[in-house]
Amino acid sequence: MTSTPDLVVTRFAPSPTGHLHIGGARTALFCWAFARRHNGHFLLRIEDTDQARSSDEAARGIMEDLAWLGIDWDEGPTLQYQGRTIGGDPRSVAPFFQARRIDIYNDYINRLVEQGKAYPAFETPEELEAKRKAAVAAKQTYRYDRAALSIPPDERIRRMKAGEPHVIRLMAPAEEIVVHDEVLGDVRYAAGEMDDFVIRKADGFPTYHFAVVIDDQTMGITHVLRAQEHLNNTPRHVALQRALGFRTPVYAHMPIISNMDGSKMSKRDKAKAARAALADAMKKDASLTPAALAEKLSLDEKLIADFIAKENDSLDVAAAVARVFNVALPEIEVADFRDAGYLPEAIVNFIALLGWNPGMKLPDGKDLEKFDARFLAEHFSLDRIGKTSAKFDRAKLLAFNQDAIAALSPEDFAARWRAWCAEHAPEVLNLPPDRFAILAEAVRPRARTFRDALKPAAFALTPDDGYAFDEAAVKKVLLAPGKDNAPRGLDLLRDFTTTLRDIPATDWTPATLDAHMATFCQQKGVGPGQVAQPLRVALTGSTVSPGIGATLAALGRDSALRRIDRCLATISG
RNA sequence: GGCCCCAUCGUCUAGUCUGGUCCAGGACGCCAGGUUCUCAUCCUGGAAACUGGGGUUCGAAUCCCCAUGGGGUCACCA
Numbered sequence: 118m119t120s121t122p123d124l125v126v127t128r129f130a131p132s133p134t135g136h137l138h139i140g141g142a143r144t145a146l147f148c149w150a151f152a153r154r155h156n157g158h159f160l161l162r163i164e165d166t167d168q169a170r171s172s173d174e175a176a177r178g179i180m181e182d183l184a185w186l187g188i189d190w191d192e193g194p195t196l197q198y199q200g201r202t203i204g205g206d207p208r209s210v211a212p213f214f215q216a217r218r219i220d221i222y223n224d225y226i227n228r229l230v231e232q233g234k235a236y237p238a239f240e241t242p243e244e245l246e247a248k249r250k251a252a253v254a255a256k257q258t259y260r261y262d263r264a265a266l267s268i269p270p271d272e273r274i275r276r277m278k279a280g281e282p283h284v285i286r287l288m289a290p291a292e293e294i295v296v297h298d299e300v301l302g303d304v305r306y307a308a309g310e311m312d313d314f315v316i317r318k319a320d321g322f323p324t325y326h327f328a329v330v331i332d333d334q335t336m337g338i339t340h341v342l343r344a345q346e347h348l349n350n351t352p353r354h355v356a357l358q359r360a361l362g363f364r365t366p367v368y369a370h371m372p373i374i375s376n377m378d379g380s381k382m383s384k385r386d387k388a389k390a391a392r393a394a395l396a397d398a399m400k401k402d403a404s405l406t407p408a409a410l411a412e413k414l415s416l417d418e419k420l421i422a423d424f425i426a427k428e429n430d431s432l433d434v435a436a437a438v439a440r441v442f443n444v445a446l447p448e449i450e451v452a453d454f455r456d457a458g459y460l461p462e463a464i465v466n467f468i469a470l471l472g473w474n475p476g477m478k479l480p481d482g483k484d485l486e487k488f489d490a491r492f493l494a495e496h497f498s499l500d501r502i503g504k505t506s507a508k509f510d511r512a513k514l515l516a517f518n519q520d521a522i523a524a525l526s527p528e529d530f531a532a533r534w535r536a537w538c539a540e541h542a543p544e545v546l547n548l549p550p551d552r553f554a555i556l557a558e559a560v561r562p563r564a565r566t567f568r569d570a571l572k573p574a575a576f577a578l579t580p581d582d583g584y585a586f587d588e589a590a591v592k593k594v595l596l597a598p599g600k601d602n603a604p605r606g607l608d609l610l611r612d613f614t615t616t617l618r619d620i621p622a623t624d625w626t627p628a629t630l631d632a633h634m635a636t637f638c639q640q641k642g643v644g645p646g647q648v649a650q651p652l653r654v655a656l657t658g659s660t661v662s663p664g665i666g667a668t669l670a671a672l673g674r675d676s677a678l679r680r681i682d683r684c685l686a687t688i689s690g
Numbered sequence: 691g692g693c694c695c696c697a698u699c700g701u702c703u704a705g706u707c708u709g710g711u712c713c714a715g716g717a718c719g720c721c722a723g724g725u726u727c728u729c730a731u732c733c734u735g736g737a738a739a740c741u742g743g744g745g746u747u748c749g750a751a752u753c754c755c756c757a758u759g760g761g762g763u764c765a766c767c768a
Contacts, residue, residue, distance in 0.1 A: 134767090
């Protein structure tokens with residue numbers, strides 16, 4: 118192993134049991150930024166010691182989520198992303214999947230057992246659970262009672278070697294442990310608080326605590342940045358480091374991100390939202406039995422019944438409910454935000470502000486809060502991480518995303534919206550490129566996310582005879598007598614259409630069309646609204662659409678004229 | 691419940707370490723106006739907070755103590 122003495126190495130160590138959680142994304146971002154700021158390495162390690170819940174797909178998904186956010190790792194499993202390779206093993210510290218490091222862990226565990234610093238214990242999970250329940254019932258704090266230590270050492274080892282099912286427990290230290298944390302300061306844990314926790318499970322896999330400590334040491338991790346929910350784990354890790362003779366890395370625990378109501382942001386929130394929507398639907402429609410729902414959602418009836426009864430929080434059911442009943446589920450995982458049409462740069466900016474702040478002013482005296490990953494890589498520091506937990510305010514994220522969308526060049530916005538549409542709304546791509554570009558620009562200030570953009574764009578995606586003319590709009594805008602003796606909307610429309618017919622396709626652009634309308638209005642002595650609104654009703658069926666020039670142009674000359682003709686033919690009077 | 695952490699507008703926060711420049715600044719949201727062909731964008735203005743109580747000090751959002759509140763964590767999950 119080659120190592121540079123002062124090389125800063127941070128790591129992000131997700132367990133591959135699902136998509137990347139937004140909170141995990143922030144942890145990864147801070148680890149990445151800290152490494153960049155100090156010209157160090159950011160390492161990605163996959164903690165797959167929970168055999169039942171881990172999967173390779175999940176690991177890959179997490180890597181893609183990170184890459185999408187622009188968080189690249191210098192060391193770790195490799196990923197091909199947009200033509201380049203992320204990851205690698207420049208210091209020879211692989212493997213990066215814990216399941217492939219079992220031999221390493223066992224070496225250290227054997228050493229601890231030989232030294233009497235750890236010992237086998239033979240209780241079954243059921244026995245321990247019973248003891249735990251008894252302690253709770255007696256209002257006592259449960260700690261492992263060291264029953265295994267009453268077995269003579271020789272016999273313990275003999276039974277262990279004979280293959281009797283056992284776990285290995287660390288002999289907890291008898292002294293106080295002080296954890297120095299870069300954001301919280303010294304955190305003290307009194308002697309005797311810690312019990313002899315398990316470091317190797319009966320299935321032979323190390324527990325999280327043990328694997329983390331071994332890996333952080335053998336991978337040369339110098340700085341551990343993680344969420345505060347891990348703070349209480351840290352004394353265990355320090356105890357382990359001392360027993361093993363390892364150094365202690367620098368710790369920095371960052372505040373937790375929670376929902377607006379203070380509850381923890383979790384994947385279960387999606388199930389909760391779906392369940393509420395389902396309950397609502399079932400109340401309104403008595404025919405929606407679990408059996409009927411199974412049909413409707415094309416899922417197993419038992420799964421659905423259990424979901425309703427809160428027996429499970431199946432993400433499949435939640436997703437199906439969202440789709441079929443057209444309800445929005447809260448975004449929790451990075452993939453949710455991507456699907457909803459958020460920009461990675463907006464997400465990065467927003468989550469960076471959840472618990473960190475540059476503390477800088479703009480020239481106009483306002484606080485600096487808009488920045489990108491490059492800025493973070495230059496300015497991120499531990500001492501500006503806050504201590505208070507942060508609530509995830511979607512309204513503010515939406516505002517950030519809207520600003521990020523506004524900051525894009527028209528070409529960039531069109532290209533990126535197109536890429537999103539290709540995945541989530543392919544029908545939009547049926548438009549010819551020039552009209553797509555016009556539509557994109559028209560829709561941009563009306564969209565806070567890519568998905569949002571679909572709504573104001575809808576008029577351009579329906580067939581020319583595929584929409585109805587809103588009755589109230591027709592009455593008010595087309596048929597009502599004009600103000601101040603002006604002609605009715607319908608007559609103005611008919612009149613202006615003559616002008617429109619004379620405009621060649623080559624001039625059919627938003628600016629030119631707007632200019633023609635302005636001229637027409639001047640000639641007729643009417644306000645722009647008196648022409649634009651009737652036109653809008655004819656073109657879209659409603660009184661709401663982008664600017665009239667853009668609306669006409671996004672439709673294209675043929676389509677626009679066809680729509681007006683249909684309106685004129687349909688609405689008479 | 692034990693242990694641990696935290697405490698500035700509804701929310702994210704600046705200010706706290708190095709007490710006075712803070713009758714507390716910014717942003718989102720909200721409210722009210724304005725621009726505009728609708729919707730939206732955009733512009734202007736407004737309401738809105740130092741959890742409470744004790745200290746220390748000439749002086750406390752800033753330092754100390756207590757109370758209260760919130761959160762985390764107590765697995766052969768990570």
